Each structure stands twice: as C-alpha cells, then as structure tokens.
Amino acid sequence: MKNALRFLAIASVVAATAAAVASAPARADAPRVIPVAARRFEFEPKEIHVKKGESVVLEVTSQDVTHGFFSRKLGFDEDLAPGKTVRVPIRADEAGPYLVLCDHYCGSGHGGMKMTIVVE
Amino acid sequence: MEPVDRRKFFKFAGLTLGAGALYRFAPPARGDGGGLMDALGRANGERPAPFTFVQFSDTHVGFSGEPDPLGTKAFERAVETVNALPETPDLVLFTGDLTHDSEKPGEHAARMKRFREIAANLKAPLVKCVPGEHDAGLDGGTLFRENFGETHYSFDHRGVHFVGLDNVSLGKPAVGKEQLAWLQKDLERFPKTAPIVVFTHRPLFDLKPEWEWFTSDGDQVMNALAPYENVTVLYGHIHREHAHVEGHAAHYASRSLIFAFPDPESGVPKKPVPFDPAKPFQNLGLRRVSERPPSRPDVEQVELTLREYAGTVGIQQLLRKGEES
Numbered sequence: 001m002k003n004a005l006r007f008l009a010i011a012s013v014v015a016a017t018a019a020a021v022a023s024a025p026a027r028a029d030a031p032r033v034i035p036v037a038a039r040r041f042e043f044e045p046k047e048i049h050v051k052k053g054e055s056v057v058l059e060v061t062s063q064d065v066t067h068g069f070f071s072r073k074l075g076f077d078e079d080l081a082p083g084k085t086v087r088v089p090i091r092a093d094e095a096g097p098y099l100v101l102c103d104h105y106c107g108s109g110h111g112g113m114k115m116t117i118v119v120e
Numbered sequence: 121m122e123p124v125d126r127r128k129f130f131k132f133a134g135l136t137l138g139a140g141a142l143y144r145f146a147p148p149a150r151g152d153g154g155g156l157m158d159a160l161g162r163a164n165g166e167r168p169a170p171f172t173f174v175q176f177s178d179t180h181v182g183f184s185g186e187p188d189p190l191g192t193k194a195f196e197r198a199v200e201t202v203n204a205l206p207e208t209p210d211l212v213l214f215t216g217d218l219t220h221d222s223e224k225p226g227e228h229a230a231r232m233k234r235f236r237e238i239a240a241n242l243k244a245p246l247v248k249c250v251p252g253e254h255d256a257g258l259d260g261g262t263l264f265r266e267n268f269g270e271t272h273y274s275f276d277h278r279g280v281h282f283v284g285l286d287n288v289s290l291g292k293p294a295v296g297k298e299q300l301a302w303l304q305k306d307l308e309r310f311p312k313t314a315p316i317v318v319f320t321h322r323p324l325f326d327l328k329p330e331w332e333w334f335t336s337d338g339d340q341v342m343n344a345l346a347p348y349e350n351v352t353v354l355y356g357h358i359h360r361e362h363a364h365v366e367g368h369a370a371h372y373a374s375r376s377l378i379f380a381f382p383d384p385e386s387g388v389p390k391k392p393v394p395f396d397p398a399k400p401f402q403n404l405g406l407r408r409v410s411e412r413p414p415s416r417p418d419v420e421q422v423e424l425t426l427r428e429y430a431g432t433v434g435i436q437q438l439l440r441k442g443e444e445s
Binding site (some may be wrong): 066068070072099101105106111 | 220253257288291292326329330332334390
C-alpha cells in the first residue's frame, strides 16, 4: 500500500512537471545556439565571441568528410560524421582565446583546420 | 612530473641524426643485474646484449614545397650517414609519416614504393615501421598494411622488447580500446624490470594539445606501461627534438627529415621553420645523447652539414633539377 501511494505521488509530480514544461514559454536564459560548418580544411565561422560564463551550444555539422572538433581547455572532443549535426555545449568562466581544431585527419591541409572561441 | 632514479634505466646512449636517433643499448654488468638478465633470458628466450639502433622519423616522401624544396634529399643523406657509421646498427625504426599522402589516384602508393626503395639502401639488417597520420589517417592503414604489414606489433631483439603502436589509423590521435587490450596482453609475460622500447608516431603525453601533439588515450597506454621500470618511448610527429621523463618512462622525439616545427613554447604559430638554402639541413642535424647514470644525460647538438655528412660541396647541386649529386 505504501509503495502504491509513493508511486501515485511520483506520478503526480511527473505529470505536473510535464504539463508545466509543455505550457512554458521559451526560457530567457536558454543557451545561445551558434551553427558551425566544418569542411576541408576550415570551420565557418572561424571565430566566435562569447561572454564569460555564458552558456552556448555550438551546432556543428560536417559538410564533407569526417572531421574532429576538439578543445582540451574547453573539454570537448567530438567526431563529426558527414551531414550529422553534433551539439556541443560550452561555457567558459575564464576570458581568453580558446583554440578549437579538427583532430580527425582529413587530408594534407588538416593541420590548418582550426577556429577560435574568444571568451570576453 | 616525478623525478626518476635513472639508475633504474638501462644505459642508452643516443645519437640523433636528422634521421632520428642512434641508440646504444647497454644492459648492466652481471654484478648488478645478472638476476634480471637471467629472468629476461627466460622470459623472451634471449639475454640482453649491447647493440645499437637508429630512429628515423617523418620522412614525408612525396612532399616537396617551400619548407623543403629538396624532397627526399635529407632522407637519402641520412641513409648514407647511417650506412657510414663505424658500427652498423642492428635495427632502424621509422616512427611514422614515412610518406606524404596524396589523393591523386595511385600517387600515394607510388610514394610508399619510393620510400621502400630509399629505405632498402639501409645496411641495417632489420627495419621496422609504424604509420603516421599522413600514411594511414585517410584509409585506416590499408595502404600501409599492404606495404609494411600490421600497424601495431611487438618483437624482441637481444633481450629488449620492442612495441610498435599505432595512434593514427583511427583518424584521431588515439590508440583505441582494441590495441590497448592487445598491449596489456602483450606485456603480461615480462618481469617489471624488462627493458621495453615503445615506438609510435604521436607523443603519448600532452605535449601541446593545441597543436595536436598528444594521444587522447596516451595516459592509458602509459598506465599499462607504468609497472615496468625501464620504458623508453620513441616518437616523431613534432618535427623537433624533445625529451620528457615521467614516472619510469623516458620519452624522446626525433627530428624529421623534411622540415622542422618551431618551439611551441616560443609563442609563434605552428608553421614550418622556413627553408634556408645556406643551411639546407638546418634543424635536421645530430643530437648526441650520452646517458651517464645516475647523472642526467649529456646532450650535444651537432649540425648535419653537407660537407661533413653528405660529401657534397654545396646546396646548389641539390637544387639543380634532375641532377644526381
């Protein structure tokens, strides 16, 4: 009996939450979404500016072959299969330029495939 | 980084050519290591014995451009240099980027063939290769395997266990779970004091991740090697010398045979050091390393010059198209 009551209580909370989410307008503090294109041997845009502490989601899509999307300091290392968009959430609390590079070998111009995220 | 008691290391004396490094392997005398020698003899069927070997790296056969208009000349000179050594090395290791890739049909295969033709001139009885990303990053190592066999493997030579690791064929700077499992199994039969030489293309530690000078699971490789007290890791990729000691392992990068990259700590961008016609093999010279346990090794820089090591009179001969110098 106790378990059944607990189940009902949880179910009620879940239902209420679902209703609230369904009816809620888009939150003002939702992360900013920035699309990034990857193709041999560049990222577009080459430079992105974000604010310190700002939550941003990069939506990265390879337009040709498999690329990598890597930054040790920002803590991500993604494979970018052609045509598939990968969401990369970022948030940096320290200002400065952060280099992002393709770390999946994509041809003899691979070494120059990089972009910069500038945290201001 | 932890300080290391270098007395635990076997004695290595190295001579780094533009070619790479000549290593002299000298196990301890019986008085201080006889038991170990016996154990190693039982483990791999052969007691350690002194010998030398050479490391070549980043020959990039097929590349010819502004940073090195001489193409394979440095590689060819390095072969001559090693062949002229008073003591023929037992072994030559190539630590990747043997060739520069090309997407023109048939061209990369032709470059592999050219590499083999030049390497075939080495007098050393044994030549072993691992791939770099320019050899195997685009096709997962298919062409490399056709020319050189497996991309990772191990073998024993005069009591030293050599492990060739592939951290390029996955496309990413990684060894991968399968190879890690293989490595752990491969090392099982050895006592903790076994001398182990790992040769691979990319550094197995975070040397400069922003320049892609790392292996993402290199820490797992080094964890697998951590119980072993005599580990030397030889690698290339960075086109410059570098020495790094961490735990029981000493990591050495070889210079390339095509062009040099600058010091990443100098704050300059990652671009090849410009070619200097007056000093065509600059930064492709010699590094002599002498281990004198328990002291730190002596490092002597010796520039590879045409006069001393190639027997030619000047760079203009090399730059003249089609002329054999």
